[in-house]
Amino acid sequence: MKKTKIFSAAAALAAAPIFAGVYGDLPDAKHAWCVHDRNRPNPVKITAEAGMPPSDAIILFDGTKETFEKNWCSAKDGGPTQWKFVDGVLESVKRAGYIATKQSFGDCQLHLEWSAPVKVEGVGQGRGNSGVFLMGSYEVQVLDSFETDPAKDPNPNPNYADGQAAAVYAENPPLVNASRAPGVWQTYDIVFHQPVWDGLKMVHPGSLTVFHNGVLVQDHWEMEGLTTHRKRRPLAPHATRLPLQLQDHGNPVRFRNIWIREIPSRYANVTHGGPAADENAVMALRRKTAAQLFAKIEKPVKPTIENMEALGEVIGYAREGAYEKAWQETANAFHDVLDKMTDAEWAAKKTELLKLRETLDILIRAGVVPQKCGTRKRISAAALRLGWEK
Numbered sequence: 001m002k003k004t005k006i007f008s009a010a011a012a013l014a015a016a017p018i019f020a021g022v023y024g025d026l027p028d029a030k031h032a033w034c035v036h037d038r039n040r041p042n043p044v045k046i047t048a049e050a051g052m053p054p055s056d057a058i059i060l061f062d063g064t065k066e067t068f069e070k071n072w073c074s075a076k077d078g079g080p081t082q083w084k085f086v087d088g089v090l091e092s093v094k095r096a097g098y099i100a101t102k103q104s105f106g107d108c109q110l111h112l113e114w115s116a117p118v119k120v121e122g123v124g125q126g127r128g129n130s131g132v133f134l135m136g137s138y139e140v141q142v143l144d145s146f147e148t149d150p151a152k153d154p155n156p157n158p159n160y161a162d163g164q165a166a167a168v169y170a171e172n173p174p175l176v177n178a179s180r181a182p183g184v185w186q187t188y189d190i191v192f193h194q195p196v197w198d199g200l201k202m203v204h205p206g207s208l209t210v211f212h213n214g215v216l217v218q219d220h221w222e223m224e225g226l227t228t229h230r231k232r233r234p235l236a237p238h239a240t241r242l243p244l245q246l247q248d249h250g251n252p253v254r255f256r257n258i259w260i261r262e263i264p265s266r267y268a269n270v271t272h273g274g275p276a277a278d279e280n281a282v283m284a285l286r287r288k289t290a291a292q293l294f295a296k297i298e299k300p301v302k303p304t305i306e307n308m309e310a311l312g313e314v315i316g317y318a319r320e321g322a323y324e325k326a327w328q329e330t331a332n333a334f335h336d337v338l339d340k341m342t343d344a345e346w347a348a349k350k351t352e353l354l355k356l357r358e359t360l361d362i363l364i365r366a367g368v369v370p371q372k373c374g375t376r377k378r379i380s381a382a383a384l385r386l387g388w389e390k
């Protein structure tokens with residue numbers, strides 16, 4: 001039974017690519033769109049070729065000196081940095097200080113590749129240390145953490161867990177240690193949401209999700225503070241866009257293939273569910289959509305199946321004023337049409353009429369149309385009489 005329904009829906013969509021009409025549950029106080037709503041805007045199309053940055057990414061470093069000089073500066077004074085550009089890679093230089101992007105970012109998806117020095121030197125936080133500082137304030141640690149167990153390696157780098165590679169430094173160790181050997185390129189793919197504030201009141205602490213070499217190591221970690229050392233440092237409001245920084249911790253860590261995509265805050269979405277859904281904004285968008293759809297219906301409204309579908313869709317968004325009146329009047333006139341139809345005419349419109357009944361069922365379920373709906377009653381009586389359903 002289910003298979004038949006899926007096939008029918010697919011066939012209907014194939015036949016009518018610009019399918020509109022009510023198909024899923026209606027908008028409600030927190031959702032401006034129906035379930036499976038064809039009026040809902042489609043996402044922007046981008047390209048995402050294998051091994052390439054997505055087409056909407058901002059390339060921060062692609063192995064050319066041009067992208068290095070265009071996008072990066074000294075975090076200290078905004079001037080040129082002393083970090084080295086060698087053979088298509090970027091290398092931190094001791095005492096050169098952090099580098100920062102010239103551009104500022106907020107919530108983002110960030111990709112970068114790094115490698116710890118081939119020449120293994122130093123211990124603990126002194127071995128292959130750098131860091132990715134989102135907004136200059138939240139560090140995803142870069143460190144040579146390839147082997148931390150003295151029982152497994154003659155030259156291990158044991159360290160505190162919240163300071164090893166892929167830790168949210170001083171807060172949360174990675175879920176696993178996915179580190180590769182010194183000198184081997186490693187990837188970080190980071191999804192960052194900054195804390196959200198309402199004045200001095202925190203709405204959400206923000207979050208970090210990190211994939212290290214493709215492995216999930218930070219699973220939507222909600223930040224507890226600004227990056228710190230030894231002492232806890234609470235979150236505090238800051239500008240909503242700030243430069244990305246890479247740390248100079250005295251070790252020659254290398255970087256390549258750095259790109260970033262700006263992403264919206266979840267709190268920017270106020271019209272289709274989620275934590276910031278706003279009932280006033282939802283209703284405003286529902287009214288706007290209803291007005292646009294109502295304007296497309298030819299006036300005076302003829303009592304046809306198509307117009308019953310179209311008006312049903314309109315009142316699904318906003319049952320009020322002119323729409324309500326048009327629905328009532330058209331439904332009344334449509335009843336007269338149905339009452340005069342021969343069985344042959346009913347049979348010829350079977351598919352459309354049963355679809356209209358599905359629409360009415362959704363409207364009834366949402367309380368937009370009363371249970372005792374005259375149109376539905378007539379279609380069901382005909383369906384029974386003509387043997388459309390067992």
Ligand code: MG
Pocket residue numbers: 129130131139141142247249
């Ligand atoms: Mg560091």
